[in-house]
Amino acid sequence: SVLVGGVTVTNATLHNEDEIRRKDVRVGDAVVVRRAGDVIPEVVRVLPEKRPPAASAFVMAATCPVCGSQVVRQQDEAVARCSGGLYCPAQRRQALLHFASRRAMDIEGLGERLVEQLVEHDVVRTPADLYRLGLLALVQLERMAEKSAGNLLLAIERSRQTTLARFIYALGIRNVGEATARDLARHFGSLDRLLAADEAQLL
Structure with a gap:
């Protein structure tokens, strides 16, 4: 450092x-x-x-160091990404943290340490699994007392009352930031209409 x-x-x-x-x-x-x-x-x-005499050129990894999935780079993009999606524990952790973040679903108490445990113990595989969590699963985690677990479950339940724009943003869809999420919510008005939209309607 x-x-x-x-x-x-x-x-x-x-x-x-x-x-x-x-x-x-x-x-x-x-x-x-x-x-x-x-x-x-x-x-x-x-x-x-x-520069050390033996300094070697950087070589991009062909596979993800976390899950072993292929690393891909789209032709029109500068960034290389793991292709594992939510199968990859690293991507799952980040997806859950983003979903729970203040400007997304705003789930108080769902921080890095807890998300790490939920992923490591395979308790949560997708953001939807958060809404199926029970007290028993949570109290078995390290440093999670019954009161803390209860507070987290209340925060998760409260997050159900949100706006469509926040929910769309929380999904972590590539290239859909807060402004685009608001535009989509305003244009379609409901999740059902958004899900039913074809490519032409989304452009």
């Missing part, structure tokens, strides 16, 4: 594989890091004079 602008930084973004190649960043390189917009740490450039 390094200190950048008064903040300790342990990870910095290179955005994507194309940027790694453009900046010629290799394994073992010393790099210059800055906080882009005073927020996100990014790699600015390599210090070639400090």
